[in-house]
Amino acid sequence: MLIAMVLRPCPSCRIxxxxxxxxxxxxxxxxxxxxxxxxxxxxxxxxxxxxQEEAGEGWSGEVEGS
Ligand SMILES: [Zn+2]
Numbered sequence: 001m002l003i004a005m006v007l008r009p010c011p012s013c014r015i016x017x018x019x020x021x022x023x024x025x026x027x028x029x030x031x032x033x034x035x036x037x038x039x040x041x042x043x044x045x046x047x048x049x050x051x052q053e054e055a056g057e058g059w060s061g062e063v064e065g066s
Contacts, residue, residue, distance in 0.1 A: 012033070012036045
């Protein structure tokens with residue numbers, strides 16, 4: 001049984017790169033990871049906004065029926 005090295009093409013430069021001990025997987029290098037993140041952030045810069053629920057307001061103890 002062969003021990004298969006996990007080689008996956010880098011999403012950025014398509015160079016097959018080993019994931020074994022690769023801190024930048026699925027990218028081949030820090031540079032590719034940074035490039036991809038840069039492209040991603042510039043392409044879709046939608047920042048998921050958290051709904052500003054005013055927790056704390058409405059906690060005034062207004063009880064109906066009393
Ligand atoms: Zn790469």
